[in-house]
Amino acid sequence: xxxxxxxxxxxxxxxxxxxxxxxxxxxxxxxxxxxxxxxxxxxxxxxxxxxxxxxxxxxxxxxxxxxxxxxxxxxxxxxxxxxxxxxxxxxxxxxxxxxxxxxxxxxxxxxxxxxxxxxxxxxxxxxxxxxxxxxxxxxxxxxxxxxxxxxxxxxxxxxxxxxxxxxxxxxxxxxxxxxxxxxxxxxxxxxxxxxxxxxxxxxxxxxxxxxxxxxxxxxxxxxxxxxxxxxxxxxxxxxxxxxxxxxxxxxxxxxxxxxxxxxxxxxxxxxxxxxxxxxxxxxxxxxxxxxxxxxxxxxxxxxxxxxxxxxxxxxxxxxxxxxxxxxxxxxxxxxxxxxxxxxxxxxxxxxxxxxxxxxxxxxxxxxxxxxxxxxxxxxxxxxxxxxxxxxxxxxxxxxxxxxxxxxxxxxxxxxxxxxxxxxxxxxxxxxxxxxxxxxxxxxxxxxxxxxxxxxxxxxxxxxxxxxxxxxxxxxxxxxxx
Amino acid sequence: xxxxxxxxxxxxxxxxxxxxxxxxxxxxxxxxxxxxxxxxxxxxxxxxxxxxxxxxxxxxxxxxxxxxxxxxxxxxxxxxxxxxxxxxxxxxxxxxxxxxxxxxxxxxxxxxxxxxxxxxxxxxxxxxxxxxxxxxxxxxxxxxxxxxxxxxxxxxxxxxxxxxxxxxxxxxxxxxxxxxxxxxxxxxxxxxxxxxxxxxxxxxxxxxxxxxxxxxxxxxxxxxxxxxxxxxxxxxxxxxxxxxxxxxxx
Numbered sequence: 138x139x140x141x142x143x144x145x146x147x148x149x150x151x152x153x154x155x156x157x158x159x160x161x162x163x164x165x166x167x168x169x170x171x172x173x174x175x176x177x178x179x180x181x182x183x184x185x186x187x188x189x190x191x192x193x194x195x196x197x198x199x200x201x202x203x204x205x206x207x208x209x210x211x212x213x214x215x216x217x218x219x220x221x222x223x224x225x226x227x228x229x230x231x232x233x234x235x236x237x238x239x240x241x242x243x244x245x246x247x248x249x250x251x252x253x254x255x256x257x258x259x260x261x262x263x264x265x266x267x268x269x270x271x272x273x274x275x276x277x278x279x280x281x282x283x284x285x286x287x288x289x290x291x292x293x294x295x296x297x298x299x300x301x302x303x304x305x306x307x308x309x310x311x312x313x314x315x316x317x318x319x320x321x322x323x324x325x326x327x328x329x330x331x332x333x334x335x336x337x338x339x340x341x342x343x344x345x346x347x348x349x350x351x352x353x354x355x356x357x358x359x360x361x362x363x364x365x366x367x368x369x370x371x372x373x374x375x376x377x378x379x380x381x382x383x384x385x386x387x388x389x390x391x392x393x394x395x396x397x398x399x400x401x402x403x404x405x406x407x408x409x410x411x412x413x414x415x416x417x418x419x420x421x422x423x424x425x426x427x428x429x430x431x432x433x434x435x436x437x438x439x440x441x442x443x444x445x446x447x448x449x450x451x452x453x454x455x456x457x458x459x460x461x462x463x464x465x466x467x468x469x470x471x472x473x474x475x476x477x478x479x480x481x482x483x484x485x486x487x488x489x490x491x492x493x494x495x496x497x498x499x500x501x502x503x504x505x506x507x508x509x510x511x512x513x514x515x516x517x518x519x520x521x522x523x524x525x526x527x528x529x530x531x532x533x534x535x536x537x538x539x540x541x542x543x544x545x546x547x548x549x550x551x552x553x554x555x556x557x558x559x560x561x562x563x564x565x566x567x568x569x570x571x572x573x574x575x576x577x578x579x580x581x582x583x584x585x586x587x588x589x590x591x592x593x594x595x596x597x598x599x600x601x602x603x604x605x606x607x608x609x610x611x612x613x614x615x616x617x618x
Numbered sequence: 619x620x621x622x623x624x625x626x627x628x629x630x631x632x633x634x635x636x637x638x639x640x641x642x643x644x645x646x647x648x649x650x651x652x653x654x655x656x657x658x659x660x661x662x663x664x665x666x667x668x669x670x671x672x673x674x675x676x677x678x679x680x681x682x683x684x685x686x687x688x689x690x691x692x693x694x695x696x697x698x699x700x701x702x703x704x705x706x707x708x709x710x711x712x713x714x715x716x717x718x719x720x721x722x723x724x725x726x727x728x729x730x731x732x733x734x735x736x737x738x739x740x741x742x743x744x745x746x747x748x749x750x751x752x753x754x755x756x757x758x759x760x761x762x763x764x765x766x767x768x769x770x771x772x773x774x775x776x777x778x779x780x781x782x783x784x785x786x787x788x789x790x791x792x793x794x795x796x797x798x799x800x801x802x803x804x805x806x807x808x809x810x811x812x813x814x815x816x817x818x819x820x821x822x823x824x825x826x827x828x829x830x831x832x833x834x835x836x837x838x839x840x841x842x843x844x845x846x847x848x849x850x851x852x853x854x855x856x857x858x859x860x861x862x863x864x865x866x867x868x
Contacts, residue, residue: 565670570706572690573666573699574720574776575727584719588710588759 167224173197176324179224183293183327186300196313196323203317206450209479210508210540213448216387216422223325223358281341288333289344292360295331302333306364310393310430310456318389318424318450322358326391329360334369334400343598345374359390365400365435372403374601386411386421388446394429394437398459401436402429405597407605410445412612417475417504420447427451433459433488440596442605443470443480444612452510454483457491457519464493467593469605471586471612472505472537481511481542486522486552495526498590501537502613508540517548524553530560531589533582533613583610619644619815620665620784625676627664634660636840637676642784645812649826649851650819652837653859658819659703661837662788666700667693680784694720695727697783701773701790708760713772714742716760717779724780745778749805766793774805785809786817791825803828823855838866 167178176197180190205215282289288299295303313323334340365371375392388410396402404427413420423446429437439453455464466482484493493513501507507530515522530539541558563585571581586609587594594602620642627635634657642648652658664671665678667690678685685693708716722732733741746756749771761769770790777785787806791799806829810816818829826834826848834850835842838859843866844850854862 564706567706567708569668569690570702570708571720573694573702574716574780575691575694575724576720577689577691577723580719580723584711584716585708588708591710 166222169222170219171197171221171223171325175223179325179327182224183296185293185296188300188304189296192308192313193324196320197325199314200317200320200324203314203320205317209450209510210506210542211448211450211477211479213422213477218321221387224327285338285341286335287338287340288331290331292326292329292331292362295362299331299333302364303331303362306393306395307360307362308393310395310428311391311426316426319391319426322360322389322391322426326358326360329362329390331361332363332371332373334365334371336366337368338366339369340371343372343374345376357386357388357390359388361390361392362395363393363402363404364395365397365402367397368399369397370401372598373405374598375404375406376409376601376604387424388421389424390426392425392427392453394427396429396431396435396437396462398433398435400432401438403438404429404440404453405601406439406441406443407597407601407608408441408443408445408449409608411447412445412476413447413474415474417447420476421445422447423449423451425449425451427453428456428483429454429464430456431459431462431464431488431491434461435459436463436465438465438467438596439482440467440593441469441480442593442597442608443468443478444608446478447476449476449478449480451478451480452482454485455493456485456487457493457522458487459491460488461490462488463491466493466495466497466511467596468496469498469500469590469593469609470507470509471500471609472502472507473612474503474505476503476505478506479508479510481509483512484514484524486513486515486519486524489518489520489522491519491522493522493524495524495528496592497526497528498593499528499530499539500533500586500589500609500613501530501539502533504536506538506540508542510542510544512544512546513554514545515547515549515552515554519549520551522549522552524555526554526556528556528558529589530558531586532560532562579614582613586610586613619646619681620817621679622665623677623679625661625664625678626674627660628672628674629660629670633674634671634840635664638837638840638842640835640842642815642817644783644815645810646833647810647816647818647829647831649829649831649834649848650817650837651821651823651834651851651854653863654821656837657840658837659788662700662786662817662819665693665786666690666698691723692727694780695724699777699780699782699785701770701777701785701787703789703792705761705764705769705773707762707764709762711760712757713760713775714756717742717776720776721779741779745775748778748808749775750801751775767795767798770794771798771802771805774802778805778809781809782814784815784817786819788819789821790818791820791822799825800828823851826851836862838862841866 167175173194176193177190180193311319314320332344363373394402394404410421410423431437437455441453443449453466457464464484470478470480472478481497482495495511497509499507499509509528511526513524528541532539539560543556545554547554563582567585568578568581587606594605597605622638622640625635625638626633638661650658667688680696718738725733751771770793790802794802818831831848834846834848836844843862
């Protein structure tokens, strides 16, 4: 462990949401509500070409005809979509030569988030494209990446600078009309990241983006598109924190991954949106559509650590289109207090000899409800498809719930599908055993939870794993009395 | 070292310990024997501070300090170690990681820094050799898939690492074959010194051939009904517990 006991102790003492602060930066915000004019206005603000405006409008029209999905195992008060402002950008779009020119308050925010751009520049080879309330304000390491022909920028910038790439791929994995929230996102997305790795290039650093909701009452609609051309490799990290707010905040992101022949994409997420307080008040609604497409011999791995949000609805999926392609899903979902999570994955086997692995670890505490929902689908053409799924649930206390909804649809006799599931409870005997060895209950729970989650934590890049481990501990503190 | 006075303890309003008196000095080994259900394991749990037991009367004093108000972890920090009859499994947490955490938590409670990694490694090497443990064993998840013997050996390994003042070994011999018993007993004997004390809880005299006690006590129906030296254990082996039960009821 890279952090000291002292630090850990401090972390554990922090009872309130760690990132619950709010930055007062002047914003350029559109009026609340959603109609075609707003969609056009967003597109104008981003100075987008006409084809993009049209694309958004098509999505908006489709969205208007759609209904919010209700099949997930969650209950919440539906957002009033006319009471949300769909665009908010930091006022001074910075074009800085050095950090000294950056709004000091913004820098302060980064500090609280634990991201020092300065350090990031020097250290560890992590390029950060920080999304602060919808507009990308800082991009580093661009040069190094450019030398390899890698494009890593905000999606808005990509629409301006690389329209042919965006036009070719946007909406190909998650179509505009895919689902209610994907359609909404397609109409109003204000920013997000774009990444393109050219043929045969191995991205030399982990790419990361930090998301953050910062304006009261603005929904955040991120759009991420990662394209790995033939034979390339990229590892992408996404981390989220949000300030505490009383009213519910809507987050409906879309992430599309495209792994062409022989390419590999590793996409890791640590999600820590504000989960609401102990009474279940406030918190972020996180309705996300994430999907990846694998061509021949390609591989996509999703790894996620979900600790935040009041309501989560999220199924990072893989479409295994090409022969011999591989999809992986490693997930830890933690729910505490009144949080609700309905999360899992879809593995769609279309090509021959396709393989998928699903490892899902659900941890429920307080009065929360934690559901795994997964689909393994094998089409008639997908000879010799293989899937292994493992869903483990850990319960803390008597008032929480763990649910598993595995769906399996197989249309090819040669398929091999395995599904394992376990449910366990942190026992008083385990706690007493730890106590007897001098380990207090809080630390004992952290130890047990980390052990339970290890298979997934091990899949995260090193620096993320440490962060994720801390997050697990913070999220569960006070959950066993 | 340890002084127990008139200890009464209940679980779910049922009295299990009915007035125990026991005095253990530094450097001594005491054996507590007795038939099933006599309260042996309860006594161990109560000394360690397990919360489901209610202490109704009496006191447990360690080096002059009454333990009543102390939590199990605080008692551990004071140097009490319990080798469990049924050690629990903690999946995904390696033996090494667990022991490291335990040691550093106790050090923290005593105001010490974490044990430096090289020192820890050295100690792990020494103590695992003492118990003739395979190094691979140390990277396995705590007690997960361990045989009965491996679990017990792991308990004594932890004892060796924690260096307690007072170690209570609860049925450490159960589940051990004769070779493992010898190794574990040798380990325990090497850990004996003039500053610590060991309380061995056992059904059988067998373990006491290897860990030779200074005193033997017989617990029956929540009370110590007879105390003596190691010869008492032999007598019990020969005659069983029935004669004592009769004596106790008279």
